[in-house]
Amino acid sequence: MGSLKEVKNRINSVKSTRQITSAMKMVASAKLHKAQGRIENMLPYQQKLNEILTNFLSTDATFESPYTEVRPVVRVAVVVFSSNSSLCGAFNANVVKMLGEVLEEHKSLGKENILIYPVGKKVEMAVKKLGYTPQGSYQEMAEKPSYVQAYELAALLMHEFVEKQIDRVELIYHHFKSMGSQILTREEYLPIDLSKVEATAATEGSGKRGFQNDYIVEPSVGQLIADLLPKVLSQKLFTVLQDSNASEHAARTLAMQTATDNANELIQDLTKQYNKSRQQAITNELLDIIAGSLK
Numbered sequence: 001m002g003s004l005k006e007v008k009n010r011i012n013s014v015k016s017t018r019q020i021t022s023a024m025k026m027v028a029s030a031k032l033h034k035a036q037g038r039i040e041n042m043l044p045y046q047q048k049l050n051e052i053l054t055n056f057l058s059t060d061a062t063f064e065s066p067y068t069e070v071r072p073v074v075r076v077a078v079v080v081f082s083s084n085s086s087l088c089g090a091f092n093a094n095v096v097k098m099l100g101e102v103l104e105e106h107k108s109l110g111k112e113n114i115l116i117y118p119v120g121k122k123v124e125m126a127v128k129k130l131g132y133t134p135q136g137s138y139q140e141m142a143e144k145p146s147y148v149q150a151y152e153l154a155a156l157l158m159h160e161f162v163e164k165q166i167d168r169v170e171l172i173y174h175h176f177k178s179m180g181s182q183i184l185t186r187e188e189y190l191p192i193d194l195s196k197v198e199a200t201a202a203t204e205g206s207g208k209r210g211f212q213n214d215y216i217v218e219p220s221v222g223q224l225i226a227d228l229l230p231k232v233l234s235q236k237l238f239t240v241l242q243d244s245n246a247s248e249h250a251a252r253t254l255a256m257q258t259a260t261d262n263a264n265e266l267i268q269d270l271t272k273q274y275n276k277s278r279q280q281a282i283t284n285e286l287l288d289i290i291a292g293s294l295k
Helices: 002-057 091-105 121-129 139-143 147-162 194-204 221-293
Strands: 076-081 114-119 168-178 181-190
Touching: 002 168, 002 221, 076 091, 076 121, 076 147, 076 221, 091 121, 091 168, 091 181, 091 221, 114 121, 114 147, 121 139, 139 147, 139 221, 147 181, 147 221, 168 221, 181 221
Parallel strands: 076 114, 076 168
Antiparallel strands: 168 181
16 A cells, blocks of 8 residues: 555656646747747837848949958957756757857857857756856846847947957857747858848848839938948847747746646556555455355
8 A cells, every 4th residue: 555655756747847837838938929929019110120231232332331341360259148947858959059169169259259249047057067158248138128228239240250369259149930940040240241241131131122223312322331330240149038038938838838747647556556446455355255154
């Protein structure tokens, strides 16, 4: 009977765990729904901004911008996006793994020339374990994406790039594609690659009309493009922040769904085991009674 009690206690324990994972799944699912809504509301603005920039780039206008300057890399900055909490599968582990690969690639520059901006508690802890000093703490931004905070970080990175304190800025984050697909992405943020902006705008705005030559632009098309680039860069960082946040909630929803399913299967197996043990105990008692009556 001792084993029966142990099995019953384990069933109750798994049921309690299932309640927790089920509740966490519902919370993550609700947060994911809100994050998807924010992305959907932001996309028209981003697409229009890219379209405007692409339309002007398609002209013969010449312009100068410090954000497009390609120079030898002596000092690099890496902005890494993770979550503040765990229980989201391999979401954070994959980010840390890619960060390790990037650091290995740039190790010839020396630790003092690799600046890491961790957005999220988990990657911030990983950076410290790797022996690097985080360039600030952005845990609040990871929990609640804010355009103001994203703009401030973008402005800081742009200022350091223009002042030639850093020569390249890279981003590591999860791109939210769908509920079941979050793509770990590494891309160059600065210097800005205008050909990629054009390709993105062409994909998003296929079939839309191009640049109208009867536009009157003051003071010049080149100046307008130069003024647009900081806005595009700020919007890009905010988009990445939203992407990472939505991916986190999607990963946690899937992880908690898997944990709940596993709990259900375990409860079924334990219930079968309990019933078999109970039936065996009853059978043994009956055999003892029958044996006693035959004496």
